[in-house]
Amino acid sequence: MVDVFTFGLNHHSAPVSVRERVSMSGDLVRPALDALRSAFGSRLKEATILSTCNRTELYLAANPEIVEHVPTWLADFNTLDSSLITPHLYQYNQDQAVRHAFRVASGLDSMVLGEAQILGQMKTAVRAANEAGALGTMLNQLFQKTFSVAKEVRTQTAIGAQSVSMAAAAVRLAERVFGDIADTKVLFVGAGEMIELCATHFSAHNPKSIMIANRTLERGASLAARFDAQNMRLVDLPEHLHEYDIVVSCTASALPILGLGMIQKALRQRRFNPMVMVDLAVPRDIEPEVGSLSEVYLYTVDDLGRVVQMGNDARQAAVVQAEAIIDSRVQSFMHWMQNRNVVPIIQGLHSGSHKMAELELEKARKLLAKGVSPEDALERLAKALIQKYMHAPVQVLNRSQDEERAVMVDILPKLFPYQETEIAALIEQNEH
Structure with missing residues (x-):
């Protein structure tokens, strides 16, 4: 039997130091x-594996006996002691796994309640699984239904209305330090989707200047052109870091790219004027020691998630509506799953019945070939089928x-409902 499972860690269950x-x-992936x-x-x-700055989740269609071994695999793959992640790891089975997928795609499980970015990230994860040959009928059906539910939730509720994004939260935190963003110089490290969102929010406040630092000048230049910004190579960052008041970083680097020594040098060059540094990367781009x-x-x-949470409370009414939609769609999907599990049994019953009928027909043909009358052959065929029909339940x-x-006394009459009254009705129907 194949069931659906979800294993994961997210911003609710684990700090960034574990998630990274x-x-x-x-x-x-x-x-x-x-x-x-x-x-x-x-x-x-x-x-399918979904990994973002806020979560890493495994969606599996598997035999139940592997479940207890998945946490160990996750730890081993990341070269970790399982005790580090086990306290933070959640597991959902069957309908709970389906509900979780629907809630994630709908933005109900996000740090930014109702945010739409996670839906695109989930679609990317599904494409990657499909390209790797790891996606089959079960998960494909699950995710197609998931995308449909997410669209329904966003269309029929106000879950995404007036949402406070991570990018908007970054601006708020910077304003707490500098007051007016227009008096600052802003540096963005990276050129991905999150940096693009942040650049959009910061540029709306008309800072003195914007710089994009990226590994490749081409990608950085493309983004810089949108915001009337300049761009530079990442390798040149140490020489120019001191020039910027606000630094927002989000790259895919496996190791920190802004270390304690680099920041200390920049502070000396700035004559120890304050800097706001926002690290949106997981794993982190900025060494945690910088915070000291x-x-x-x-x-x-x-x-940033704590800032975002303040804007979440206003959307709780929409959450109630969204959860009701999700509950209904979970029931629908579980019904599909249950029917799918029954299909092999029904196919087996049909196959066995046809084989049994063919064997008895062959016997009847041989009787006819030996000269037995058709009436006698048909009577023997009917008796043989009745015996086969009744043997297993009896x-x-x-x-x-x-x-x-x-x-059995309760079930068998439902499986074999042809009592005398039903037979009489069939005879009457046949006569007409």
Whole structure:
């Protein structure tokens, strides 16, 4: 039997210091899927990995016996002691796994309640699983339904109305230090989607200047052109870091790119004027020790999450509506899953019945070939089919005892409903 499971860590269950240890950037997802399937073989039918700055989740269609081994696999793959992640790891089975997927895609489980970015990230994860050959009928159906539910929630509720985004929260935190953003110079490290969102929010406040630092000038130049900004290579960052009051970083680097020594040098060059540093990356781009510097106001995704939470309370009425939609759609999907699990049984019953009928027909043909009258051959065929039809249920009923017999006495008339009254009705129908 194949069930649906979800394993994961997110901003609710684990601090960023733990999440960054299991985060899987885009180029790690394929090897992780391959390793996962290799570890569990045929017992794992399908898998999808969703990894963002706020969560790393495994969606699995698998035999239940592998469940207890998945946390160990996750720890081993990330070269971690399982005791580090186990206290923060959640597991959902069947309908709870389906509900979780629907809630995540709808923005109900996000740090920014109702945010839409997670839906695109989930679609990217599904494409990656499909390209890796790890996606099958079960999870494909789950995610297609998930995307449909997310669209329904956003269309029929106000879950995304007036949402306070992570980017907007970054601006608020910077304003607490500097007051007017128009008096500051802003540096963005990276050129991905999150940096683009942040640049949009900061540029609306007309800072003195905006700089984009990225590994490749081409990608940085493309983003800089949108915001009338300048761009530079990441390798040149240490020479110019001191020029900026606000630094927002979000790259896919596996190791910090802004270290304590680099920041200390920049502060000396700034004559110890304050800096606001916002680290939106997981794993982190800025060494945590930087936060101990009195002139630096360092904020992580978890810090921004607390600012975002203040705007979440106003949207709780929409959450109630969204949860009601999700509950209904979970029931619908579970009904599909249950029917799908029954299909092989029904196919087996049909196949067995056809084989039984073919055997008895062959016997009837041989009787006819030997000269037995058609009436006699048909009568023997009917009796043989009745015996085959009745053999299994009668055997089960005779062997059953106590509670099992009571169950069988209740079920068998429903499975074989042809009592005298039903037979009489069939005869009358046949005569007409």
